[in-house]
Amino acid sequence: MALTADVKAELMRMRDPRPAARVAEVTTILRFAGGLHSIAGRMAVEAELDSEALARRVARDLVELYGVRPELAVVQGSGGRNGGTGYVVRVIDGGETLARQTGLLDQRRRPVRGLPNRLTTGSRPDLAAIWRGAFLAAGSLTDPGRSAALEISCPSSEAAMALVGAAHRIGIASKAREVRGVPRVVVREGEAIRESLLEMGAATTAEEWDQLRQRREVRAGVNRLVNFDDANLRRSAQAAVAACARVERALEILGDGVPGHLREAGDLRLAHRDASLDELGHHADPPLTKDAVAGRIRRLLAMADKKAEQDGIPGTESAVPLGADD
Incomplete structure (x- = not known):
């Protein structure tokens, strides 16, 4: 919620001086935060907002752009959009005229299901104003991470x-989806969220959000590397324990019948339990390649397992501690 509040606070500080952009913003707010209602037989336009500052801004824009006199009311408790206090901007006198002027009513006096066509085909600043109005009315931004999203709840699928x-049209990748019966527009990819914030006019929050995203990505990358290294070390240690246990059992099974070169390889394995095969080869006299060391240990184990099978006794695998060969 803190990020959402930061974005809305920054957007409310932005004032596009062009009338077309102001019209696009306030019309979108009216569409996404309320709509048209019939009160005492008269058509009213109203919007329910979660901020007194935003409600006063919308009321001021309606006065300056359309010359109407909105009413401001407070809605307590569950009446608010977020379950708390809500602020309603309502126009009754001249409501139908305002609905026509904003495009919320079409020429046949039918409520527009989506947004007025003249808004969605406007200039880039007008399209950015549409997004700004939609976010101010019903938007949210979550922290960077796997579930990071910029979302706007919509009054209809249209x-x-x-x-x-x-x-x-302004290059932002977004998708429409329905969540628990509520149509939403969602921006998920990190760079797309940053671009959305910039287009709407929340440059400071966009920079802060992007820095937080980058720090978390770096931290996640470091954690993955640490976990990867830990897993490799754990597997290497388990493999060394299993190998040494099998070699000890092989020497025990074969006794004095172990060929000298195979005994030497086995003794090297037991003397340098944490060494790699390549390192074992360097300890040999004369030095051996790692393939030669591996081959001799493999033949030592095979010879011991064959004799154990002939004698009806447990083979080298029986000596491996539980869990060391996982």
Whole structure:
């Protein structure tokens, strides 16, 4: 919630002086935070917002752009959009005229299901204003990570598709989906989230979010390497324990019948338990290649297992401690 509040606070500080962008923003807020209602037989336009500052901004824009006089009301408890206090901006006198002017009503007096076409086909700043209004009305941003997302809850699937179309025109990769019956537009990829914030006008939050994302990615990469190294060391240690246990059992089974060169390889393995095959070869006199050492130990174990089978006694595998060969 802290990130969401930071984005909204920064977006509210941004004031695009162009009337077309202001119209796109406030119309989108009205569409995504409320809509059209009939009150005492008259059509009313209203929006329920989670911030008093945003409600006052919307009311001021309606006065300056359309000359209407909105009512401001507080909705307590469960009436709020987020289960807390909500702030309602409502226009009753001149509501139908406002709905027509904003494009929330079409020429046949039918409510627009998506967004007014003249908004979604506007200029790049107008499309950015649409996204800014949608986020202010119903947006959220989560921390960077696997489930990082910039999401906007939409009043209808048509509104969601209109928002996706606007995003596509300004180069933002977004998808419309339905979560628990609520249409949403979601931006998930890290760079796309950063670009979305920049386009809307939240440059400071975009930079902070991206720095946090990069730090977490570096930390995750380090953790993966550490875990990988730990796993390799653990497997190497288990393999060394298993190899030494089998060699000890092989020498025990064969006794004095061990050929000299195979005994030498076995003794090297037991004398240098943590050494690699290549290192064992360097300890031999004369030095051996790692393939020669591996071959001699392999033949030592095979010879011992064959004799154990003939004698009806446990072979070299029986000496491996439980879990050492995992």
